[in-house]
Ligand SMILES: Nc1ncnc2c1ncn2[C@@H]1O[C@H](COP(=O)(O)OP(=O)(O)OP(=O)(O)O)[C@@H](O)[C@H]1O
């Protein structure tokens with residue numbers, strides 16, 4: 003067989019088999035994660051910890067990014083719509099739609115995939131290499147359930163709050179930029195915000211957020227949980243966790259948009 | 265009692281355990297000795313089911329580990345305590361919470377009862393007034409003692425210790441050895457200890473298993489160890505000049 007073909011089949015084999023194996027292992031891990039907890043009180047305590055670690059800790063970055071991106075979106079839209087035939091309040095409509103439909107649910111989720119995903123993967127990874135996961139298992143605790151379940155629940159419940167906040171702050175940032183920069187008058191901006199508002203967009207955004215949160219939590223947990231080796235592999239897998247959850251978010255975004263908006 | 269029958273375990277192409285059989289009795293300290301890399305840790309982890317074994321059988325008082333479903337395995341594990349070679353303390357929890365972890369998870373003790381139990385266990389390993397510290401704030405030997413306290417917190421029926429006194433000074437090492445022997449006898453525990461501390465071997469070795477290159481090369485009591493003519497074990501145990509001299513005098 004020519005070397006090129008040989009290599010090709012080698013790589014495609016490797017790709018396919020590792021891909022399928024990863025997916026299978028990921029599914030098995032999900033199965034272990036969603037088992038009946040040994041003790042609800044302890045899981046609840048873990049959940050409260052994760053709310054702080056994964057949720058509250060993300061408030062700052064989400065707030066800052068949302069305000070400024072909202073401002074930039076408004077300024078850019080105003081710049082592009084600078085036409086006497088287009089009424090000023092269109093700027094507010096455009097800002098509102100970009101923030102609610104795409105920026106808050108998708109972009110903020112991507113940012114959270116970086117922040118929270120690497121945190122989850124490296125925490126679980128270092129627990130794996132320091133045998134803390136083995137220690138849980140020998141005690142009779144289901145490590146996947148105790149460690150991963152609270153993270154998934156925490157992200158699935160808290161990310162919608164973060165994203166709602168992000169929508170609010172993004173639009174506020176846009177309003178601020180419009181008024182401070184004198185691009186659109188406060189009255190026009192408020193008029194725009196209320197014009198042609200489709201409430202379903204909010205549901206659409208929140209459905210996306212919940213799916214993305216689930217993907218971030220489970221994919222990052224998968225990469226952390228199965229680390230083999232030491233500190234270097236923990237790092238490698240944390241990176242893989244971020245890359246894979248981001249790609250998964252982008253793909254899911256496309257699929258969900260097809261399903262929900264068409 | 266734990267019976268191990270013809271246990272084999274390999275990683276990829278390297279065979280680490282090549283068919284080991286032995287019986288560990290309750291109320292006895294069973295010591296696994298062997299050179300670094302001989303397979304002691306792999307043996308211990310295979311016994312508790314942390315490694316998937318290639319072939320063989322591990323039987324806990326008539327209950328076969330390989331044939332258990334998830335619930336039976338969980339019930340068995342609640343009867344186990346284990347000290348890992350690297351301690352494996354939960355680094356986000358303080359000392360007290362580490363020791364009471366399994367109790368909070370599985371027992372219906374009140375918080376103050378759990379605390380009493382933790383203090384009792386910590387006292388037995390000579391580690392008091394450190395309850396609120398995080399594992400990272402303790403020395404290696406102190407962490408080891410917390411790991412032992414955690415392992416005995418649930419009053420285990422089976423206790424596994426991977427090098428429980430490595431990294432301890434001689435006097436603390438003796439305290440730990442004596443503690444392990446005491447609780448083994450007091451609560452009739454089946455205790456399995458990995459060690460390469462010859463002092464422990466002589467002091468508390470009720471039943472000693474010598475593993476060499478993945479096989480059981482010798483087995484017996486510490487008294488038998490003094491008089492055995494088995495070359496492999498003599499070579500291993502009496503590798504220091506001091507021990508050679510002592511043996512020559514016997
Ligand atoms: N997870 C693993 N993957 C591959 N090989 C392993 C793994 N764990 C152990 N081994 C190999 O098995 C052999 C036995 O290792 P083990 O840790 O049991 O030694 P040990 O007797 O406990 O040594 P020490 O006294 O230094 O702790 C070693 O050669 C090691 O390389």
Ligand SMILES: [Mg+2]
Nearest residue numbers: 304305349426
């Ligand atoms: Mg070892």
